[in-house]
Amino acid sequence: MKDKKIILANPRGFCAGVDRAIAIVEKALDKYGSPIYVRHEVVHNKYVVDDLKERGAIFIESIVDVPENSTLIYSAHGVPLSVRKEAEAKKLRMIFDATCPLVSKVHVEIKNLHKHGYIIVMVGHKGHPEVEGTMGQVSDNIYLIETEADIKSLPIPSDVKKIAVVTQTTLSVDETKVILDKLQQAFPNLRKPKNEDICYATQNRQDAVKKMAEVCDLVIVIGSKNSSNSNRLKELAENLGVKSFLIDFATEISAESLIGASCIGLTAGASAPEVLVEGVIKKLNSYGFNDIETLTTVEEHMIFALPAELRN
Ligand code: SF4
Structure with a gap:
C-alpha cells in the first residue's frame, strides 16, 4: 500500500x-x-x-x-x-x-501618532494582551475595532484630518487588508502604517498554509488555543476549504480524526516548539503517514538581541 x-x-x-x-x-x-x-x-x-x-x-x-x-x-x-x-x-x-521588538515598534508608532494629535484606530482582538499593551501606550483618542462591521460604530467624523490605524501583529493578513481598505473608504484621510504591523512570522506561516491547502486534505496546526497566530492558521486553512485542527499535543490525534486524509499539511504557530512537531510526526507515522516532504516558502533568518545583562 x-x-x-x-x-x-x-x-x-x-x-x-x-x-x-x-x-x-x-x-x-x-x-x-x-x-x-x-x-x-x-x-x-x-x-x-x-x-x-x-x-x-x-x-x-x-x-x-x-x-x-x-x-x-x-x-x-x-x-x-x-x-x-x-x-x-x-x-x-x-x-x-x-x-x-516588532510589538515595541508599534508602541513607538502609537506614541508618536498620539503626540502629533492623531486619533488612532487599532485593529485587533479585544482582551488579547498585545492589544491591551499597545492601546495602553496612550491615555486617550484610541479605539479598537475587531471586524469591518465595527467601523460604522466608531465615534469619529468621516472628514477628520488626523486619523491613523495600527494593527495587532498576529492577525489574518487577508482579512486585515479588507478591514484597512474599508477603513480608508470611511476615513479618506486615514494614515496607514509605513511598514505592515503584521509581523514577518505571521505572514510567512500564513503563506505556507496557503500553499499546503492547495495539495493537502487536512491541515494540522500545533499551537495553544489562546495563541492568536496559531488560530489564524487554522482559520485560513478552513477558509480555503481544507479541514483543520489546532492541537497542543500529539495525544489529541485519533484514527477517527484522520479519516479520509491521505495528505496532511503540518505546521506550528510561532510559539510552538519543534519538539511538539516531532511528537506529531511520530504519531502520524503510526497511522501510516510515512512519506514526509518539506514545503519551503521562504527562509527566515531573523534574530533579536537579548538584553545586555543576559548576554553571555
Ligand atoms: S509572532 Fe513572533 S515575531 Fe511576530 S510579533 Fe509575535 S513574537 Fe514578534
Missing part, C-alpha cells in the same frame, strides 16, 4: 520574538535563580509555560503579586504603560522586557 503523506511547512514554529522571550526567562533563571516572576504567559504555549514553571518561573497577571526584591519579566506581548509604572514603583531587583 502506498504511504500516506505529510507535508511539513517551512517556516513553522518559533519566531525570533518567541525565541528571545523564552531565552530571557531561561537566562534570568540561570543568572538570578528561581523564582522569576513573569507577567502573563511569556508566550501563548502550554508546553513552554509548563516547562518554565517547572524550572522556577511564576506567571502572574497583576504586579501586586510580585514580591519586593524579586525579578520580573514582561511577556512577549508587551504591557501597558500603567503596568510599567506600577512595576517601577515597586522595589524590584531587576525588570526585563521580553516584549517582541
